[in-house]
Amino acid sequence: MNTERFIGLIVFLGIFISVMFVFYPTQDYSNTKLIDQKQDTPNVSINKSKSENKVFSEEGFMSFSESDFDFYVYRAHVLSSQKNADKLKEKINNGGFPSFVEPFGDKKELFAVYVGPFLTEDDIVNNIKLIQELSESKKGEISRWKL
Structure with missing residues (x-):
């Protein structure tokens, strides 16, 4: 029984070594450079001006600010008490939705x-x-919102 195990071990090691020999890479890939590191990077400058909206830079990119995008909000309630409005805002936030309170009306x-x-x-x-x-x-209103 021990002889059969020993012969099986030798056959297994022989097959393992031959598989390793066949599939082992012959070329050393560790020194190969995939990226040419001598490329010149373009000089990019950031111009901050008051008229950032829809300004073309030299490269042709447009810059945007948050006020360029329209967002949508759902006006859920108009309340006379800020305390109650804040409580409702917290309840909505805890439910997983963003919410905020703002003064409303002429006064x-x-x-x-x-x-x-x-x-x-x-x-x-x-x-x-x-x-x-x-x-x-149940009677909320969906409206556009600009930041």
């Missing part, structure tokens, strides 16, 4: 609770039931 005595901003109106429409449940409102 700024009311406080509007907004859910968002979202990138598209579809983000609000797809989650409207959950948003209405969290905000405890």
Whole structure:
């Protein structure tokens, strides 16, 4: 029995060594450079000006700021108490949606609770039931929002 095990071990090692010999790479790839490190990098300068919006640089890239994009918000409630508005905002935030409170109206005595901003109106429409449940409102309004 021991002789059979010894012969099996020798056969296994022979097959293993021959497989290693066949599949072992012959070329040393460790010294090969895949990236030419002598490439010249272009000089890029950042120009900060007051008129950042829609300005072409020398390379032809346009720069944008946050105010160039339209976002969408859902106005859930308009409340007379800022304390209650803040509580509702926290409830919506804990539910997983961004929200904020802003003064509302001509005299700024009311406080509007907004859910968002979202990138598209579809983000609000797809989650409207959950948003209405969290905000405890059925008569909210979707509107555009500029930062």
